[in-house]
Amino acid sequence: MSETINVTRSSMPSFEEYCNEIKDIWSSRWLTNMGTKHRALESGIKEYLGTPNVTLFTNGHLALENVIKAFDLKGEIITTPFTFASTTHAIVRCGCTPVFCDINPVDYTMDADKIEALINEHTSAIIPVHVYGNLCNVEKIEEIAKKYGLKVIYDAAHAFGVTKNGVSAANFGDAAMFSFHATKVFHTIEGGALCYGDESLSERLNDLKNFGIHGPEEVPFVGGNAKMNEFCASMGICNLRHLDEEIEKRQKCFEHYTERLSGVDGIRLNSVQQDVKSNYAYFPVVFDGYKYTRDQVYSRLAQQNIIARKYFYPLTNDFDCYAGKPGFDSAKTPVAKHIADRVLTLPFYADLSIDDVDRICDIILG
Secondary structure, three states: OOOOEOOOOOOOOOHHHHHHHHOOHHHHOOOOOOOHHHHHHHHHHHHHHOOOEEEEEOOHHHHHHHHHHHOOOOOEEEEOOOOOHHHHHHHHHOOOEEEEOOEOOOOOOEOHHHOHHHOOOOEEEEOOEOEOOEOOOHHHHHHHHHHHOOEEEEEOOOOOOOEEOOEEHHHOOOEEEEEOOOOOOOOOOOOEEEEEOOOOHHHHHHHHHEOOOOEOOEOOOOOOEOOOOHHHHHHHHHHHHOHHHHHHHHHHHHHHHHHHHOOOOOEEEOOOOOOEEOOOOOOEEEEOOOOOOHHHHHHHHHHOOEOOEOOOOOOHHHOHHHOOOOOOOHHHOHHHHHHHOOEEEOOOOOOOOHHHHHHHHHHHHO
């Protein structure tokens, strides 16, 4: 049996580079609580993304929960079911009600033309999701949000480093959440961040992620614990140095997959959007009328020790934990349902060899 090819593989700096980065931690013994590494990573991300404000978190999920709380959102939040569990769970855990908007069949992001019909007096915000590195229709969403006085928080977990007409995904909406999980294009092992334009939001976010503590004897706010530690920040500092090179490697894999699989009846590929500089985060394939179903392709690959992922499947409005609850009905988001039942993300990472890409394509096409 050939060596296993996983759906993703974490990019890492050299062992020596990481050890050199963390060496001074042994002198300072400052392991967490916004130390020098934490501050250096925030500064590096601001510069890389060209964004005015960055707050780091222990993971992207807590970043999303905390920004919902920071904006004091209530009532209904329009979002998409074609996303990772975190997006919907964050809304529910913060006491709000998700209202699901269908996606468009081209780039799988929220269908902006269907948002207005979902807005009512209970709507407080929109949380769209940038998918696979594809950006939402940010112009249309901004127009709608301004018209109705709604906050916009982008789940940008897939979009670190992506730009549209030279503007970073970090700078759309009232805030953008990034995940720095180990599987992402840029990671800190575990981690996340919020990027936002309103500098006054910084203090509220820091209260939320650090117990509301302002000083040794001053705790004016009820907060939790969502701080990134120094070792994760150090990994981020190292990975940020190599990010452009990593994206270039991913682009080569993307282009070879595209060359091998394009033009095949029943296989639909993801293409880079116009005016968008992609980070080549994932390689999703929709099997719609192909000689093999999505599940058959998944099994054929698994038999050869190749692990693909049904991502996103199931839709969050089909999750067991929400069964029977009002509004959780995938029949109301038919495009998302159609794609979720047919999509498969193929193995994709910077160090994936072209020979392995060919091996995967040969199995799919065989």
